[in-house]
Amino acid sequence: MLRKLSYILFLVLLISTGKAQEVSSDFFQKKDNAQLAHAALKEQKLDDAKKYIDLASEDPEIKDKGFTLIVRSTIYKDLYKLDEKGVNRNSPCRIEALNSAQKVVEKKEVDFLDNANKIIKYLAQTLYNDAATMLNSGDVENAKSNYALYKKYWAIYDPTTNFKEKDFQFKLVEASVYTKMYEQQGNKELLSLAQKTYREILAEDSLDVSANYHLGILYYNEAVAMINNMDYDVDLVKLSEQQDFCISLFKQALPYMKKAYTLNPTRKETLIGLSGIYFSLNDTEKFELYKHKIEELGEE
Amino acid sequence: MKKLLFILIALSLFSAEEKKDPFDTNSRIKAIFMFNFTRYINWPENYNSGDFVVGVVGETPLLSELVKMAETKKVGNQPIRVTQFGSTNDITDCHLLFLPEEQADKMQTAITKLKGKSTLIVTEKKGLVSQGASINFVIIDNKQKFELSKNNLKQRSLQVHTNLETLAIVVD
Numbered sequence: 109m110l111r112k113l114s115y116i117l118f119l120v121l122l123i124s125t126g127k128a129q130e131v132s133s134d135f136f137q138k139k140d141n142a143q144l145a146h147a148a149l150k151e152q153k154l155d156d157a158k159k160y161i162d163l164a165s166e167d168p169e170i171k172d173k174g175f176t177l178i179v180r181s182t183i184y185k186d187l188y189k190l191d192e193k194g195v196n197r198n199s200p201c202r203i204e205a206l207n208s209a210q211k212v213v214e215k216k217e218v219d220f221l222d223n224a225n226k227i228i229k230y231l232a233q234t235l236y237n238d239a240a241t242m243l244n245s246g247d248v249e250n251a252k253s254n255y256a257l258y259k260k261y262w263a264i265y266d267p268t269t270n271f272k273e274k275d276f277q278f279k280l281v282e283a284s285v286y287t288k289m290y291e292q293q294g295n296k297e298l299l300s301l302a303q304k305t306y307r308e309i310l311a312e313d314s315l316d317v318s319a320n321y322h323l324g325i326l327y328y329n330e331a332v333a334m335i336n337n338m339d340y341d342v343d344l345v346k347l348s349e350q351q352d353f354c355i356s357l358f359k360q361a362l363p364y365m366k367k368a369y370t371l372n373p374t375r376k377e378t379l380i381g382l383s384g385i386y387f388s389l390n391d392t393e394k395f396e397l398y399k400h401k402i403e404e405l406g407e408e
Numbered sequence: 409m410k411k412l413l414f415i416l417i418a419l420s421l422f423s424a425e426e427k428k429d430p431f432d433t434n435s436r437i438k439a440i441f442m443f444n445f446t447r448y449i450n451w452p453e454n455y456n457s458g459d460f461v462v463g464v465v466g467e468t469p470l471l472s473e474l475v476k477m478a479e480t481k482k483v484g485n486q487p488i489r490v491t492q493f494g495s496t497n498d499i500t501d502c503h504l505l506f507l508p509e510e511q512a513d514k515m516q517t518a519i520t521k522l523k524g525k526s527t528l529i530v531t532e533k534k535g536l537v538s539q540g541a542s543i544n545f546v547i548i549d550n551k552q553k554f555e556l557s558k559n560n561l562k563q564r565s566l567q568v569h570t571n572l573e574t575l576a577i578v579v580d
Contacts, residue, residue, distance in 0.1 A: 335433045340443040340477045344575050347440055354433070355550050388433045390547040 141167060142176040149183055154190060157183045174217030181208035181227050188231070197238040198250060206231050206261050213264055225265055232261040243281055246289050252282070279309050280318060287326060302326055310364075317371045321378055324365035328385055331357035358388050376405055432469045437552050438532075438545060439473035445528060445543060446483045446504065448572035452526050452565050455503060460486035463502035463527075465493045465511045465518070474506075496521060504528045507541070515539045526565045537579050542566065546577065555579045 139147065145160035161180045165171045184205035192199035205227060212224035235258035242251035255278055259271055286302035289295070306323035309316060331354040338350060362385055368378045383398035446460065460483040464471050471492060478488035483503075493499050496507075496517035505527050507518055512533040519540045522529065531537075532545040542560040546553050556576035561568050 332431050332433055335436050336431055338436065338440060340440050340481050341447075342440055344441070344444050344448075344572070347437070347444075348575065351437065351551055358550075389550040390434065390552065391550065 140164065140170055142170050142173070142179055145183060146175075146179045149179065149186070154183065154186055158187060172211070172215075174212055174215060174220045177208045177212045177215075177217070178220040178223055181205045181212065181224060184208065185227050185231060188234075193234065197242055197254065202231050202234065203257070206257075210261070210264055228261050228265045232258050232265060235261065239278075240281075243278075243285055246285060248282060248285060276309065276312060276316075279305055279312075280316075283309065283319070283322065287322065299326065299330060314367075315371060317368050317375065317378075320364045320368035320371065321375070321381065324361040324363075324368060324385070325381055327357045327361035327364070328381060328388070331355075331361075331388065355389065358385050361385050362389075374405060376402060379405065432473070434552065435468075435470045435473040438470055439477050441545070441552070441554060442474065442504065442506070442530065443477055443481060445530070445572070448569040449528060449561070450567040450569075451503060451528075455526055456484065456486065458486065459489040460484075461502040461504075462488060462490045463493055463499060463505040464490065465496055465499065465505070465507050465514070468506070468508040468510075470506065470508070501525060502527055504530060507531045507536075509533045512536060515541070528564070528566055529560075543576075548577075553577060 141160045141164035145157045145164060148154075148157035148160060157179075161176070161183050164176050165180060170176050182205075184201045188199050188201040188205060192201055209224040209227040209231075212220050213228070217224070235254050239251045239254040239258060242248075242254060259274075262269055283302050283305035286298050286305060290298035290302060303323065303326050306319050306326065309319040310323065313319070334350060334354055334357075338347070342350070361381075365378060365381045365385055368375065369382055372378065379398050379402045383395050383402060386392075386394040386398060442462070462474055462478070464474065471490070474490045478490050481488060491500075491502065496511065496514040499505065499518060499521040503526075505518065505522065507515065507529065509532045511518075512531065515531070515536055516539070518529065528543065529541045530543045530545070531541040534544075534546065537544045537555050537557045537560065540560055542557055542564065544555040544557075546555055554576055556568070556573065556578050557580050558568065558573075558578060559580045
């Protein structure tokens with residue numbers, strides 16, 4: 109119902125903006141492929157619409173016209189919605205629709221600008237949502253590429269947008285995804301990626317509690333995992349070397365955890381992290397201090 | 409709405425991460441040391457059959473690590489059996505006795521109970537070597553190390569391998 113209404117509105121727009129002659133003349137002269145595509149689109153015959161608009165896009169006389177571009181964008185957007193939305197998160201139809209709409213905007217085709225912007229806004233939002241979904245499922249590379257595409261097209265829709273906060277949120281989730289994947293797979297490369305990403309976040313904002321805490325926990329957990337995986341019959345010389353390495357990791361964790369504590373002294377997870385680090389460093393006095401703070405927190 | 413989606417994903421990941429149980433790193437390292445002690449110390453011939461008994465006095469987080477160790481390791485051909493003593497008064501024959509820091513003031517009772525026995529007494533409080541412990545865990549620069557008393561080992565007819573001496577802080 110909505111789709112039909114949008115076609116009617118689209119038609120009204122065409123007629124009211126000087127395309128009336130072009131459209132009404134269809135009755136008296138042979139339609140070009142863009143017009144045929146538009147007619148098929150109105151009848152919701154998307155396969156036919158695609159066939160005609162693809163032909164129109166090869167026709168040097170009409171391929172760069174605003175009308176051809178907006179019809180192409182609309183057809184490919186509808187194809188995306190029909191066949192690929194939620195199924196193919198790297199949808200080629202979506203990119204096709206966006207590229208055609210982008211050309212409309214770049215050519216400043218006033219008659220079709222609103223429609224093009226609406227298509228760009230809608231499809232850019234789907235790119236963002238797909239990036240989030242992909243990130244959650246651990247498909248980081250595709251999530252990053254979809255997020256980059258989202259930024260590219262959203263900036264066309266709204267060139268004043270500042271992506272700094274969104275970039276920051278994206279990186280935070282990216283780092284936590286690497287962490288989760290490392291915990292599941294034990295792949296050291298993922299651990300390095302998580303650590304690197306948190307360091308990048310802190311380079312942007314050294315006062316982010318979450319990033320400080322999580323980077324601290326990563327170093328701490330790396331050492332704990334190493335000790336946990338030691339067999340009881342590990343040679344004493346090797347044990348000594350591994351102890352040294354683990355101590356260096358606990359010491360690496362400490363400044364981040366201390367920073368997280370300074371930024372939020374009543375965050376229980378941070379206090380637990382600090383007490384764990386000091387315990388592992390055999391610093392009984394400081395371990396007891398933070399253990400006491402945790403107990404105090406429990407009593408409140 | 410979109411921001412919320414990201415935050416929800418982040419929260420679900422963080423919460424999964426924080427459900428981890430804490431792990432006692434120090435106990436695992438001590439247990440590894442203890443197993444190595446059994447490899448580099450020789451007990452008299454008559455101690456080399458039956459179970460290899462590790463005694464622990466009182467409550468200590470090391471106990472569960474030693475139990476885990478006993479489930480998978482042997483000393484030579486001897487299965488390891490871990491026995492917990494309620495107090496030093498309850499101590500009976502064992503190859504190795506661990507006296508936790510909290511029980512350090514009961515050292516003399518332990519020594520009396522194990523008089524004339526070839527028991528390796530392991531402690532974790534400064535000064536206990538001078539009271540008869542053969543090995544005492546110490547912390548130096550955040551690192552777990554151990555003091556070793558050759559005299560106390562000799563008194564209990566225990567022979568130490570030079571490899572262990574090399575890595576120990578030999579106190580006499």
